Amino acid sequence: MGLYFFAIFLGLGLGIGFAIVRQYGGSLTSRIATGYIEVFRGTPLLAQIFVVTLFPPALNAWLVASGMAPIDILWRIFLPDPFGNPSIVLNTRILLCAITLGLNSAAYQAEFFRGSMGSISTGQSLAATSIGMTRRQLIRFVILPQSLRRAIPAWSNEAVYLPKYTTVAYLVGVEELFAWAKLAAGRTFLTIEVYVLIAIVFLVLISIISWILEYTYNRVKIPGI
Amino acid sequence: MTKVIEVRDVYQAYGDLEVLKGISFDVHEKEVKVVFGPSGSGKSTLLRVINMLTPPYKGEVLLRGESLMAPNANLSKLRSRIGFVFQHFNLFAHLKAIDNVSIGPRQVLGMTKEEAHDVAHDMLCKVKMEDWGHHYPAELSGGQQQRIGIARSLAMSPDVILFDEPTSALDPELIGEVLQVMLDIAKEGTTMIVVTHEMGFARAVSSEMIFMDEGVIVEKGTPQHFFQNPETERAQRFLLRLEVLYGQAEDEKNSE
Ligand SMILES: Nc1ncnc2c1ncn2[C@@H]1O[C@H](COP(=O)(O)OP(=O)(O)O)[C@@H](O)[C@H]1O
């Protein structure tokens, strides 16, 4: 779950940033943002995670080969467990997976926000400019308040899909919820029940997220539109 | 009288299409300049050139003697002194009417929340919308939205306000309330450049009218000049067409 919340909020922050830069940045910066978005949307998430998790060993191999000291990639933080089975809560691999998920999500979220920015009439931008607002004020006071509201429905999809994508991290050994499931199944021999329980946890989590977003959307909706 | 706006030989083009081909005129303090002409003649472009929403590729525009095209010009600051009222209102959809009016004084002029609110309230009174301040744009009629648009401009205490066909997107029964507000502020001495085909308005308050066609000023003169004996054939033909379009109401007012 930590993986999910980290990724969705990293994606949210970066996504808004990339959307603004792509839409309102200079020609070079907006091209960089476009490139970033297209690369992350155009390649499979699994490939991205493989590349990123293979990067630290590769970097170390290169450092050693060129006669430098390797960086420590084996650090880890444990969560003490009352049953005497301490579980890893954070290590290089988990951190990199979370960042990759966040970067990937940022690309998708950027497109949602850009779409909702584009749907705000150019007339409002002209009006803001004509009363003397700077570009920064235009984005802050006119574009963002409207585009964030409008992006909520599309954003809900991302928020609901991302928990499922976090399971991809399992393939590179980040076990999270599944590690707990395996352990619990091994202890209790109730394998099916444990996995059903996990499915229910996912379902409940996703329903809660959907509900919160729908509630928020209705609360901040602009009257008359 | 002091010159508020000087437009000096401006040229503007969209790609290969020359839209303004050497336009010059001055607007003095408290003057109401009416610009009219066929669709596509470059009237909207001219207004957008004046506050540099689309800078001209040649020529110059001065606001009280200060060039808007100087390399060191603070465009946002200068624009805040030039109001703009749009054909399609362009209100900020997420803000209540009163906040549409107060946001300029608050964020651009740097007033406190209370000061900006007071200014906005006064402006709403001026356009007779004080009872509608807490409605969102989408909840207002076109005429009401346009009056908020005018209040938003007035709240900046601009040196001049540009109007781009402010009533042409309105249902006929809503035009009157907007024109009345415009007449009121004109009579208070607001300097205005108005693109409109409302000849009744022009006759009532315009000091000089400018007839544009195909990117040039074809003819200038007082309302009397245009309604009695326009010189150029193009102006004659256009005014005749307007009369047919806008119908008898104008004629009846004439004969009174
Ligand atoms: N953003 C634009 N891009 C390309 N052509 C434009 C643009 N805006 C206006 N034009 C063209 O410039 C000419 C003048 O337009 P405009 O200034 O809107 O005239 P008017 O307001 O008198 O109807 C028209 O032929 C129009 O098609």
Ligand SMILES: [Mg+2]
């Ligand atoms: Mg026009």
